[in-house]
Amino acid sequence: MRPVFYKYKSSKPSTVLPLTTLKWLTVSVCLVLTACNNTTTAQSADQLDESHSKNAAKADNHTGETNHTNDTINIASPDWGNAATLTAMGHPPIATGDVRVWDRWVGTPTLPSSIIDLGIRYQPNAELIAQLPVNLVVDNFFYKHARNLYGDVPAESVMFAAKGETATWADYTEPTRELGILIDNPKMAEDYIVKSQKDIQLASQQFQQRYPKAKKFAVVQFADANNMRMYVANSLFQPALEQMGRELVVLGKGNQWGFVPIRMGDLAQLDDETCLLIIDPLSPITRAEIDDSLIWQRLDYGNTRCVGELPPVWIYGGMSSLVSLVNNLSEVSLKGGEVL
Structure with a gap:
């Protein structure tokens, strides 16, 4: 049913404002708007100055x-x-x-x-x-x-980036040494590389004790509830997992930034032995939409399939990102599949 609109007819004759009055009203409105704009601009300038x-x-x-x-x-x-x-x-x-x-x-x-x-x-x-x-x-x-x-x-x-189709440990140690030369302290860089390798070994041992069955990982970061980036062999996840004695599972060849765009349904191509790692940040809205997704529910991550969520790590970072990633993985809580 369409709504019915009634026309209202006033019993009083319409009032027409004189032209002079209309001009003054227009000028007054412009002055008010200008004052508001000046106030907003002044506040923005004060914030910038601060x-x-x-x-x-x-x-x-x-x-x-x-x-x-x-x-x-x-x-x-x-x-x-x-x-x-x-x-x-x-x-x-x-x-x-x-x-x-x-x-x-x-x-x-x-x-x-x-x-x-x-x-x-x-x-x-x-x-x-x-x-x-x-x-x-x-x-x-x-x-x-x-x-x-x-x-x-x-x-x-x-x-800090892969020089070939597969990222290697050297792709991250060599730029670190370059930084050491630039700050005129090569020893500082060398000491940091040694320390990083020890930290990674320690984190690997901790992870092995917690999840000895978890050997294969796919790594993604959600753009929205249906689209994501899957990080592949020329990303920092390759040398990080390799140092831990684990395997990075990928679906395709990545771009120069080390990822391939995929949709949620593509995750069905992963076998049941592969654990999915989700890299934060993940907004509350996107998280809710993922939970409501019928595709996600059908994939059954957290039940028959393994899944874990990791804190933010700068995907395009250097040696520090490798160490942060491995440390995060040593503390991750995995759910589902046969890893427990």
């Missing part, structure tokens, strides 16, 4: 520290992989990008509170960089478009 003041204060502190440690090479890096590895080595950069979401995507290592946020990683704040006592910028090809923002500060490229 953020800039905090970073400027940090810059001043770094300047003071530099005067006391003339032999320290101050690094700035928009790249999280280099920033995380330098921090884990014991030589954190004085600045990196997108610090505000570091915990959500990188996790560990924790950044020192003194580290300055350069703003968006892909487009760092040139004005802020100019105020910092930076000796060297460390980036990679993804950030080369921003090198004109650094002025006279030299920049070096260090890339």
Whole structure:
């Protein structure tokens, strides 16, 4: 049934406003809107000024520290992989990008509170960089478009990535050694590599004691409830699992970033012996939609199939990401299948 609309007829004659009155009303509305806009703009400017003041204060502190440690090479890096590895080595950069979401995507290592946020990683704040006592910028090809923002500060490229179709341990140790050379402390890098290998061995032993039957893993990260990235042989998961004596199971050849896009139904191709690892972050909305998915329910993960969820790790990171991943895996709670 369609709704019925009735026309209302007033018993009073309509009132027509004089043209002069209409003009004054229009001007008044414009003045009110302009005032509101100016207030909003002023508030935004105050927020920017507050953020800039905090970073400027940090810059001043770094300047003071530099005067006391003339032999320290101050690094700035928009790249999280280099920033995380330098921090884990014991030589954190004085600045990196997108610090505000570091915990959500990188996790560990924790950044020192003194580290300055350069703003968006892909487009760092040139004005802020100019105020910092930076000796060297460390980036990679993804950030080369921003090198004109650094002025006279030299920049070096260090890339943690597979050199072939399969990522190897050397693909992560060699760039770590490059960082050691750039900070004029090769021993620091070498010590960190040795420590990392020991940490991975210890985490592997802990995992073996908890889940001796879990040998094969597929690794995914959800984009939404039906689409995901499956990380493959040229990702950091290959050398990490290989160091643990485990196998990475993949469905196809990955792109230059180490993953292949798949849909939820594609997971049916995995055998029952393969445990699915889901990498956070995973939003509450997406999690609820996955639980309600008939395909997910049919796959039966958590019951007849093994599944586990891991904290965030920077997929495109360096040696520190390898160590974080293995440590996370040693503490994971697996459910379902025959792994228990």
